[in-house]
Amino acid sequence: MKPHSDTLRAPGAGIAGRSGAYPARTAVLALFVAALLALPLLPVPEFWITQLNYIGLYAIVVVGVVLLTGMAGLTSFGQAAFVGLGAYATGVLSVTYGVSPWLGLLAGLAVTACAALLIGPLTLRMSGHYLPVATIAWGLAVFYLLSSIDWLGKYDGLMGISPVSLGGLVFDTGRSQFYLIWAFALAAMLVAAWLLDSRSGRAIRALRDGTVLAEAMGVNTLRYKIGVFVLAALFASVSGWLFAHFQRSVNPSPFGLNMGIQYLFMAVLGGLGSVWGALTGAAAVKLIEDQLQVLIPALLGRTGSFEVIAFGIILVLVLKYARQGIWSFLDGLAPRARRKRDWAEAAPLPVRPKPERGAVVLEGKGLRRQFGGLVAVNDVDLAVRAGDIVGLIGPNGAGKSTTFHLLSGVLALSAGEILLHGRRVDGLPSRTIASRGLARTFQHVKMIPDMSVLENVALGAHLRGGTGALRSMLRLDRPQERSLLREAEAQLARVGLGDHLHEPAGNLAMGLQRLMEIARALCSDPAVLLLDEPAAGLRHFEKQALAKVLRQLRGEGMGILLVEHDMDLMMNVADRIVVMEFGTRLMEGTPAEVRASPAVRAAYLGTEH
Numbered sequence: 001m002k003p004h005s006d007t008l009r010a011p012g013a014g015i016a017g018r019s020g021a022y023p024a025r026t027a028v029l030a031l032f033v034a035a036l037l038a039l040p041l042l043p044v045p046e047f048w049i050t051q052l053n054y055i056g057l058y059a060i061v062v063v064g065v066v067l068l069t070g071m072a073g074l075t076s077f078g079q080a081a082f083v084g085l086g087a088y089a090t091g092v093l094s095v096t097y098g099v100s101p102w103l104g105l106l107a108g109l110a111v112t113a114c115a116a117l118l119i120g121p122l123t124l125r126m127s128g129h130y131l132p133v134a135t136i137a138w139g140l141a142v143f144y145l146l147s148s149i150d151w152l153g154k155y156d157g158l159m160g161i162s163p164v165s166l167g168g169l170v171f172d173t174g175r176s177q178f179y180l181i182w183a184f185a186l187a188a189m190l191v192a193a194w195l196l197d198s199r200s201g202r203a204i205r206a207l208r209d210g211t212v213l214a215e216a217m218g219v220n221t222l223r224y225k226i227g228v229f230v231l232a233a234l235f236a237s238v239s240g241w242l243f244a245h246f247q248r249s250v251n252p253s254p255f256g257l258n259m260g261i262q263y264l265f266m267a268v269l270g271g272l273g274s275v276w277g278a279l280t281g282a283a284a285v286k287l288i289e290d291q292l293q294v295l296i297p298a299l300l301g302r303t304g305s306f307e308v309i310a311f312g313i314i315l316v317l318v319l320k321y322a323r324q325g326i327w328s329f330l331d332g333l334a335p336r337a338r339r340k341r342d343w344a345e346a347a348p349l350p351v352r353p354k355p356e357r358g359a360v361v362l363e364g365k366g367l368r369r370q371f372g373g374l375v376a377v378n379d380v381d382l383a384v385r386a387g388d389i390v391g392l393i394g395p396n397g398a399g400k401s402t403t404f405h406l407l408s409g410v411l412a413l414s415a416g417e418i419l420l421h422g423r424r425v426d427g428l429p430s431r432t433i434a435s436r437g438l439a440r441t442f443q444h445v446k447m448i449p450d451m452s453v454l455e456n457v458a459l460g461a462h463l464r465g466g467t468g469a470l471r472s473m474l475r476l477d478r479p480q481e482r483s484l485l486r487e488a489e490a491q492l493a494r495v496g497l498g499d500h501l502h503e504p505a506g507n508l509a510m511g512l513q514r515l516m517e518i519a520r521a522l523c524s525d526p527a528v529l530l531l532d533e534p535a536a537g538l539r540h541f542e543k544q545a546l547a548k549v550l551r552q553l554r555g556e557g558m559g560i561l562l563v564e565h566d567m568d569l570m571m572n573v574a575d576r577i578v579v580m581e582f583g584t585r586l587m588e589g590t591p592a593e594v595r596a597s598p599a600v601r602a603a604y605l606g607t608e609h
């Protein structure tokens, strides 16, 4: 299928592909790092260095907020508490026991990881407003804990913390600390960016849309949520460690809820969609705060924390008019380079042994699902064989999508059994069912709109890779990553989207997004494919191409269960059709039998039968 690549190309995609874009960005980045390195050597005021040190310290925390809130969709007001744990852990060890700051760093990370592992599993199951409220609760709890313990100095805190030293170098001046802080800040941004550009990163980004998509792709969502939560807490802890040795003292006030809100504000202002947003937000808040602290008293003739009021107004304006944050504007200034296609020679992914043609791969027996008093699916039997396309049709509200959710483990059965390759799978989470060879698409397309089509599809191959987050953060995952991207490209080419690899998925036309979902499902190397209205939004010739792909998959021995309102397509490709009405199975037969059935006609026309 050759889509209308001219008409469907994303806005700006042409610019994105222009050669020469990449050097411009690299040059800006190199210039930025060179300017940073040179700055402390120049005769700039000490105040500048101090402010930049604060920006670096804040940016480390905010990188964690971008991962946690921007990427995984888990809003936290409590990150300042983790900064406090890192700061106090090293503070106590340094002041009371004279322990090396480097051991203090390890102790801080250990304490923070334990706290996050304790809090995370308790709170991260919550959704909606409950999670942010819970983060406020533990943010407050940690603050009051730090403020009320005698050996932590209560509200006065701890003084006389030693400076960090490395070999013969002692980081005891603002300028020397600058290098230490910015080394950590740049490293934090780099490892976060590497993480996001990986199998684990895609799984983290899939969490933002709830858990259904991610679980269907085989992602253990709770594990990933806890993982990203702990990681964000560890970033905060490192910042706390640096802060304690930078200030040479700690007290509870910088670790309260106020600061937790500010970190979130920095992330929102800078842009939650990029790790560079963390740096932009930290810099913007610090610089605006400095200016306002001078400007407002000069204008009003009185002193006070008026900048807080101004920040409130800025936040409202940003949320109303610039939700993508400052970074997205800066990012748009230089054209973005296309991802280098370095996966062509990658090793192909292993494939699972396929069932024998004609063997029953998926079987539903007496499927039933009630929603309160409504029986959406009532005693439905169906079977899908390898190399068969089974259609599932019925008027709106007949229970087709609910049946899909039951078969794929998104919804629990009220009664009945589901067998995949002859083994019971009912009651198992959808990620386990996916791991056993069932893949699906959704009636309402689910995707990560700001991620490229290629990466969205590579998410489908999640279970075919095993590289963890730590290896990705150290960029040790490249051979496997290339194999995953090679598979994604191959499946996109198969459904006719080979021209759209680098576009943001959200820019695709609706019909093409459905094709992208099919490519994503195929990436998991399934034995059974559940397609929910794949032809909705497709043009005539695209439907024909879709039918060709379905027949080809059938030829390869795939079992396909297809929900589709386009009767031409259904009658063309299905081997057998199950008709549902009011949650029950009305009949099953060949397309010709279904077409000839007066009961089916009556069900669609809404007349008695």
Ligand SMILES: Nc1ncnc2c1ncn2[C@@H]1O[C@H](COP(=O)(O)OP(=O)(O)OP(=O)(O)O)[C@@H](O)[C@H]1O
Binding pocket: 371, 374, 376, 394, 395, 396, 397, 398, 399, 400, 401, 402, 403, 443
């Ligand atoms: N989560 C839910 N809670 C309550 N009722 C639900 C829920 N999901 C579906 N239903 C109801 O179950 C019935 C079957 O819905 P379902 O979406 O499975 O039908 P469908 O055949 O897929 O319809 P359509 O072709 O319009 O997508 C409908 O009456 C619907 O309102």
